[in-house]
Amino acid sequence: MHSLDIFTRDIIQNALQAIADEMFTAMRKAAMSPIIYEVLDMGTGITDAHGEIASSGAGIPAFVGVLDKAVKKILHHHQAEEIEDGDVFISNDPHEGGAVTHLNDVVLAMPVFANGQLVAWTANIAHWNDVGGMVPGSLSTEAVDIFQEGLRLASVKLISRGQPIRSVLQILHANSRMPDFMEGDLWAGIAAVRGGALRLQQLTEKYGAALFLQAMRDFMDLGEKISLKALHALPCTTLSLSEPQDDGSVFHVSIDISPREFKVDLRNNPDQCAGPINLSRDGAVVAAQMAFKALTAPQGVTNGGTFRALKVLTRPGSLFDAQPPAAEGFYFENMIRVYDLLLRCLATAFPERLPAGNFASVCATIIGGINPDNGRLFTLVEPEIGGWGAEAGRDGNNAMYSGLHGETYNCPVEICEARYGLYVERMALNDEPGGHGQFRGGRGICIDYRVRSDASFMTCGYTRSVVPPWGLQGAEPGSLNYVEVIRKHSGEHERYAMASNIRLEAGDLVRVRTGAGGGYGSPAKRCKDAVREDLKNGYIDADTARAVYGVQD
Numbered sequence: 001m002h003s004l005d006i007f008t009r010d011i012i013q014n015a016l017q018a019i020a021d022e023m024f025t026a027m028r029k030a031a032m033s034p035i036i037y038e039v040l041d042m043g044t045g046i047t048d049a050h051g052e053i054a055s056s057g058a059g060i061p062a063f064v065g066v067l068d069k070a071v072k073k074i075l076h077h078h079q080a081e082e083i084e085d086g087d088v089f090i091s092n093d094p095h096e097g098g099a100v101t102h103l104n105d106v107v108l109a110m111p112v113f114a115n116g117q118l119v120a121w122t123a124n125i126a127h128w129n130d131v132g133g134m135v136p137g138s139l140s141t142e143a144v145d146i147f148q149e150g151l152r153l154a155s156v157k158l159i160s161r162g163q164p165i166r167s168v169l170q171i172l173h174a175n176s177r178m179p180d181f182m183e184g185d186l187w188a189g190i191a192a193v194r195g196g197a198l199r200l201q202q203l204t205e206k207y208g209a210a211l212f213l214q215a216m217r218d219f220m221d222l223g224e225k226i227s228l229k230a231l232h233a234l235p236c237t238t239l240s241l242s243e244p245q246d247d248g249s250v251f252h253v254s255i256d257i258s259p260r261e262f263k264v265d266l267r268n269n270p271d272q273c274a275g276p277i278n279l280s281r282d283g284a285v286v287a288a289q290m291a292f293k294a295l296t297a298p299q300g301v302t303n304g305g306t307f308r309a310l311k312v313l314t315r316p317g318s319l320f321d322a323q324p325p326a327a328e329g330f331y332f333e334n335m336i337r338v339y340d341l342l343l344r345c346l347a348t349a350f351p352e353r354l355p356a357g358n359f360a361s362v363c364a365t366i367i368g369g370i371n372p373d374n375g376r377l378f379t380l381v382e383p384e385i386g387g388w389g390a391e392a393g394r395d396g397n398n399a400m401y402s403g404l405h406g407e408t409y410n411c412p413v414e415i416c417e418a419r420y421g422l423y424v425e426r427m428a429l430n431d432e433p434g435g436h437g438q439f440r441g442g443r444g445i446c447i448d449y450r451v452r453s454d455a456s457f458m459t460c461g462y463t464r465s466v467v468p469p470w471g472l473q474g475a476e477p478g479s480l481n482y483v484e485v486i487r488k489h490s491g492e493h494e495r496y497a498m499a500s501n502i503r504l505e506a507g508d509l510v511r512v513r514t515g516a517g518g519g520y521g522s523p524a525k526r527c528k529d530a531v532r533e534d535l536k537n538g539y540i541d542a543d544t545a546r547a548v549y550g551v552q553d
Helices: 006-030 061-077 166-174 179-207 209-232 281-295 331-349 413-419 528-537 542-547
Strands: 042-048 053-059 088-091 105-114 117-127 156-160 237-244 250-258 261-265 310-313 364-370 377-382 422-429 445-451 456-461 482-486 493-496 498-504 509-513
Touching: 006 042, 006 053, 006 117, 006 179, 006 209, 042 061, 042 179, 042 209, 053 061, 053 209, 061 088, 061 105, 061 117, 061 281, 088 179, 105 179, 117 179, 117 209, 156 166, 166 179, 179 209, 237 331, 250 331, 261 281, 281 310, 281 331, 364 445, 364 509, 377 413, 413 422, 456 482, 482 498, 493 498, 528 542
Parallel strands: 261 310
Antiparallel strands: 042 053, 042 117, 088 105, 088 156, 105 117, 237 250, 250 261, 364 377, 364 456, 422 445, 445 509, 456 498, 482 493, 482 509
């Protein structure tokens, strides 16, 4: 044990956060795909030598929670002598690579050495447009096993002692329908982990490896202390919830809260299925980590120590602990279902801490084809924004990403039209009713994409398309998420939620609608002036103002 004064400790800890943020910025500026540099569908972080998160960078919370698990898989698959200075590893396999998510989400990780000793890892993860598989974009609702979803990379060494392994690069190039985008995004990720590794080496040179390692251990101990303090302030309780899903199945959770442990039991859930909505155990753990953080200390530090008090129970072979070769292309919808299930269960006991249900779907929208401006293949990959639930004292936020997706951005219309073979004819708040209460749920959005070329396609993965977001304290539920395809020639409207490779022709319209969040409190208690303001802003119509709130226009 080395003596470390609090000032040096804080400097090192803040430097770790700054380095992770710098990695994020480098990757964003160098990436080729708008899903990365505009939407920010990525995450960065630093782990200790054993794979425990030492500092989370920016990006999607669910992605940052993946990085420690991916590094631990690399350590499992490779002997210590096989991990050398200058190496970079690549991984995307939710079954064997610790990537947790699906094959499109690719992890790059680099070991960091100080005087020959492994002291840390830099890592990032980002969504790649196409990694092979049975359909463009690699996401198919018809996939029955992971082999149909694309190229699997389980902790593969990509760069050895600073030199690219050409055979691995050739395999990557040959297994993507968009190899130029793949290569651009790959080298952006490599630049980020290399830049982070250089900064960490400079940090260890300045303070010495011993103090650097001690600072990381202290930081993780601090994370544990903050979580335990928050648990001590909560009542000891056992909570349970069963919730019906869009497909008619029922999900179950039980939560035990004590001063030293937060236990989540997901064992009583359906078996894994033959479709692509399965979730790995690590994915269920990440969902539980986000819910745990939301209840305990959302503003506190987040690192490996933060979650020492969290215990997650799953059943191998279930939907939330799927075994190989389960397909997981649309894992994200069940990951957010677990997260939302936990929040709903907790909100029944802690309504003053948590909001009502939000639109709670990634609402993945994929439109692809040939760009008529340049003849190149394009694939728009767009998670959509929607309405958040209201909470005690305030209305829900309009047009935000789900909690799983975090602080990311929708793709600007100008970028969408410039990079893809589409027109965006409308982007507005969704005017469908829902989320009424003393405090109303935030509004979702309505987006119209006009297709410009024949032989295009659309794939979508939405939940909360049948069962709306839940209200709290007597409020009404929110509205639904769905996609419509409006055919140019026939005018026919086709409604979808989970579908892949829907054929489109030039002139067809793809209309996205995301839901309003649930309300909070009885609508009868809403301030009349607030109702009139809702009328003015178009959030409700005159009939709703009279029938629900008792306000004459």
